[in-house]
Amino acid sequence: MKGGEAIIKAxxxxxxxxVFGYPGGQVLPLYDMIYNxxxxxxxxxxxxxxxxxxxxxxxxxxxxxxxxxTSGPGATNLVTGxxxxxxxxxxxxxxxxxxxxxxxxxxxxxxxDMLGIAMPITKHAFQxxxxxxxxxxxxxxxxxxxxxxxxxxxxxxxxxxxxxxxDDDIANLDSFSKLSFNTPGYNPTIKGNPxxxxxxxxxxxxxxxxxxxxxxxxxxxxxxKELKEFSELIQAPVTTTLLGKGSFPEDNDAYLGMLGMHGRxxxxxxxxxxxxxxxxxxxxxDRTTGxxxxxxxxxxxxxxxxxxxxxxxxxxVDVPIVGDAKNILNSLINNIKSLNINKINxxxxxxxxxxxxxxxxxxxxxxxxxxxxxxxxxxKEISNALDDDSIITTDVGQHQxxxxxxxxxxxxxxxxxxxxxxxxxFGFPSAIGAKVAMPENDVLAVTGDGGFLxxxxxxxxxxxxxxxxxxxxxxxxxxxxxxxxxxxxxxxxLSHTDLGQTPDFLKLSExxxxxAERITKVGETEKAIKAAKKDGEAILLDIVIDKDEELPMVxxxxxxxxxxxxxxxxxxxxxxxxxxxxxxxVIANKKDGD
Amino acid sequence: MDSNRxxxxxxxxxxxxxxxxxxxxxxxxxxxxFTRRGFNIExxxxxxxxxxxxxxxxxxxxxxxxxxxxxxxxLNKLIDVVKVVDLDPNNSVKRELALIxxxxxxxxxxxxxxxxxxxxxxxxxxMGPSTLTIEITGDPNKINALISLLINFGIKKIVRTGPTAIxxxxxx
Ligand SMILES: Cc1ncc(C[n+]2csc(CCOP(=O)(O)OP(=O)(O)O)c2C)c(N)n1
Numbered sequence: 147m148k149g150g151e152a153i154i155k156a157x158x159x160x161x162x163x164x165v166f167g168y169p170g171g172q173v174l175p176l177y178d179m180i181y182n183x184x185x186x187x188x189x190x191x192x193x194x195x196x197x198x199x200x201x202x203x204x205x206x207x208x209x210x211x212x213x214x215x216t217s218g219p220g221a222t223n224l225v226t227g228x229x230x231x232x233x234x235x236x237x238x239x240x241x242x243x244x245x246x247x248x249x250x251x252x253x254x255x256x257x258x259d260m261l262g263i264a265m266p267i268t269k270h271a272f273q274x275x276x277x278x279x280x281x282x283x284x285x286x287x288x289x290x291x292x293x294x295x296x297x298x299x300x301x302x303x304x305x306x307x308x309x310x311x312x313d314d315d316i317a318n319l320d321s322f323s324k325l326s327f328n329t330p331g332y333n334p335t336i337k338g339n340p341x342x343x344x345x346x347x348x349x350x351x352x353x354x355x356x357x358x359x360x361x362x363x364x365x366x367x368x369x370x371k372e373l374k375e376f377s378e379l380i381q382a383p384v385t386t387t388l389l390g391k392g393s394f395p396e397d398n399d400a401y402l403g404m405l406g407m408h409g410r411x412x413x414x415x416x417x418x419x420x421x422x423x424x425x426x427x428x429x430x431x432d433r434t435t436g437x438x439x440x441x442x443x444x445x446x447x448x449x450x451x452x453x454x455x456x457x458x459x460x461x462x463v464d465v466p467i468v469g470d471a472k473n474i475l476n477s478l479i480n481n482i483k484s485l486n487i488n489k490i491n492x493x494x495x496x497x498x499x500x501x502x503x504x505x506x507x508x509x510x511x512x513x514x515x516x517x518x519x520x521x522x523x524x525x526k527e528i529s530n531a532l533d534d535d536s537i538i539t540t541d542v543g544q545h546q547x548x549x550x551x552x553x554x555x556x557x558x559x560x561x562x563x564x565x566x567x568x569x570x571x572f573g574f575p576s577a578i579g580a581k582v583a584m585p586e587n588d589v590l591a592v593t594g595d596g597g598f599l600x601x602x603x604x605x606x607x608x609x610x611x612x613x614x615x616x617x618x619x620x621x622x623x624x625x626x627x628x629x630x631x632x633x634x635x636x637x638x639x640l641s642h643t644d645l646g647q648t649p650d651f652l653k654l655s656e657x658x659x660x661x662a663e664r665i666t667k668v669g670e671t672e673k674a675i676k677a678a679k680k681d682g683e684a685i686l687l688d689i690v691i692d693k694d695e696e697l698p699m700v701x702x703x704x705x706x707x708x709x710x711x712x713x714x715x716x717x718x719x720x721x722x723x724x725x726x727x728x729x730x731x732v733i734a735n736k737k738d739g740d
Numbered sequence: 741m742d743s744n745r746x747x748x749x750x751x752x753x754x755x756x757x758x759x760x761x762x763x764x765x766x767x768x769x770x771x772x773x774f775t776r777r778g779f780n781i782e783x784x785x786x787x788x789x790x791x792x793x794x795x796x797x798x799x800x801x802x803x804x805x806x807x808x809x810x811x812x813x814x815l816n817k818l819i820d821v822v823k824v825v826d827l828d829p830n831n832s833v834k835r836e837l838a839l840i841x842x843x844x845x846x847x848x849x850x851x852x853x854x855x856x857x858x859x860x861x862x863x864x865x866x867m868g869p870s871t872l873t874i875e876i877t878g879d880p881n882k883i884n885a886l887i888s889l890l891i892n893f894g895i896k897k898i899v900r901t902g903p904t905a906i907x908x909x910x911x912x
Contacts, residue, residue, distance in 0.1 A: 331761065331819055
């Protein structure tokens with residue numbers, strides 16, 4: 147058995163039946179083995195799409211996503227997707243070709259130091275120098291990618307190692323599954339320290355204004371059921387980070403919406419008011435916290451995370467609990483149940499009711515009748531046309547935030563978005579991965595004209611493999627998010643954010659053989675999606691939206707209560723929206739402060 | 741609510757003793773982690789440890805409590821890092837090796853230099869027509885003191901390893 151075959155056998159034994167890849171010189175031996183194998187290989191049209199698709203596959207399914215690229219330019223094209231997966235803790239195994247071992251270091255044709263490049267953007271990187279090590283390395287890569295805090299792993303395989311015969315004792319094994327690479331330094335903590343759990347329970351019990359902040363870690367650990375039970379038990383409202391979306395059912399009364407720079411007013415103000423913040427599986431990104439000096443200034447902070455390095459990194463914490471969210475939530479629930487729960491609920495009843503009242507008083511308006519279409523209205527129609535099991539992925543920009551606000555996510559792994567790296571070009575290929583992973587679920591990509599143009603070549607993949615995606619392209623002919631920043635913070639000097647002559651997306655799509663439809667009126671989006679679901683073929687909806695609609699936001703450097711341009715309220719109860727800072731005030735303050 | 745989230749912000753020099761897998765690239769990984777996260781490295785020494793396959797890496801870094809906590813946590817996150825200990829300065833010994841090549845203009849300066857070296861328990865390890873080379877190990881302050889004496893004679897070259905350290909009682 148040769149190295150290339152060993153890769154395939156080990157992948158299949160690990161349960162990876164699908165890989166996203168693009169061939170080239172230094173992976174020819176591997177591709178030659180794929181030719182006759184049981185591996186399902188999806189040929190993307192750019193390696194960046196391979197890594198994003200593997201990531202989308204992983205996020206949608208909870209399994210490890212795998213991508214393959216050749217050495218040099220193939221490997222570097224994967225990098226953006228690998229870094230995206232790293233920032234969002236997504237389990238991806240990336241296999242790259244490398245020049246033969248005797249040429250490594252000689253600047254051989256298509257040589258790049260992939261181990262060096264991978265170092266800061268992966269959990270770990272391997273380079274087998276001997277084919278006999280391949281099975282153990284693949285097994286360990288999967289273990290490292292998915293355990294503890296998940297993340298990407300790179301395996302850089304020199305061409306001659308792919309061709310080299312394995313030693314017989316390994317090659318003749320029926321199964322590789324027992325082999326692994328010795329990693330004495332890798333030992334994630336799963337169970338929470340009981341003393342810390344007790345300490346946290348006491349603080350929660352005496353608090354009168356508790357709030358829960360749920361991050362992507364809740365979804366990764368599969369702790370959504372426990373989160374709901376916990377919130378009900380202690381009567382605490384729940385807000386989430388962008389990646390935490392779906393960890394808590396969004397139709398639940400206790401759900402306040404997303405927190406942070408583009409957070410909901412009710413979430414940001416409530417967190418500021420709370421006296422006890424229970425943060426679960428989140429890393430307190432600056433997009434979530436706003437100015438850290440003002441963040442949770444009235445609260446004792448309990449931070450639960452599987453990665454000890456996240457605790458105390460950005461926000462100083464009163465009670466750190468290291469371990470798996472599900473495990474710790476169960477311990478917390480048991481611990482609190484042993485305390486006087488009536489008393490706990492009495493403490494926080496007033497806060498809980500007030501918060502829910504406040505939420506009702508400032509529900510943003512989503513229904514609009516006008517043209518050009520308002521993005522809020524479009525997201526609402528998308529929500530209406532899909533069911534709870536549908537998956538949406540987003541690109542990065544204004545449309546991403548509108549989706550985060552108004553797409554009602556009811557279950558984990560149904561909202562997939564590039565949070566940490568904010569990678570334009572993520573939305574469409576990650577949807578390809580998600581649909582391949584979950585063929586039974588409807589998958590819809592929400593994307594912008596800017597981001598889609600970065601990866602539109604993969605319409606070919608969609609057509610070639612008959613992947614029935616629905617692509618909702620929010621067409622505003624500009625790089626909306628950046629345009630908004632220039633407008634707000636650079637005196638409306640709109641430097642290079644007007645996309646000018648965008649292609650005719652209908653013709654573009656049709657040239658790839660993918661159906662397309664232009665949407666300009668209220669009701670058409672919902673209708674088109676419902677029709678596409680029945681039709682079972684991929685479709686691109688070119689949705690022409692109001693290019694002047696802006697997102698409410700917290701200006702950089704401000705505390706999360708300094709929201710500007712708040713949404714219009716659904717049932718305006720006069721006076722309620724008072725107290726918010728005036729846009730110009732906040733910007734003036736910000737300038738003074740800088 | 742008053743919070744006990746108070747930290748000690750005093751900058752201190754810390755000796756971080758680690759056991760890492762003895763493989764190519766590990767030193768790079770550790771040092772690039774320091775660069776990327778903006779931690780400071782005063783010195784770093786690596787060598788084989790008592791355990792086969794593992795190397796002992798001793799890093800000296802300055803920072804406040806919060807920085808130190810992050811350094812140890814981020815180091816621990818690296819899969820090649822097996823163990824990380826922040827050595828207690830009161831309960832560990834720290835030594836550095838320096839080789840110093842000094843000019844010897846005449847017999848008198850030659851014997852004076854040898855005397856100085858002896859007082860500091862340095863060893864003369866090489867001698868040429870116009871230079872002497874001294875090997876000295878010890879606390880970095882002691883090495884600095886010897887250097888400041890030898891400067892008057894004219895120093896041609898100094899190479900120093902940077903301090904390495906070991907706890908007095910524990911294994912690491
Ligand atoms: C790869 C990459 N390049 C640049 C950016 C900076 N950026 C963030 S949002 C944005 C605009 C996105 O425009 P579009 O895709 O049209 O979406 P919109 O904001 O208009 O909804 C840009 C350029 C980025 N996030 N990623």
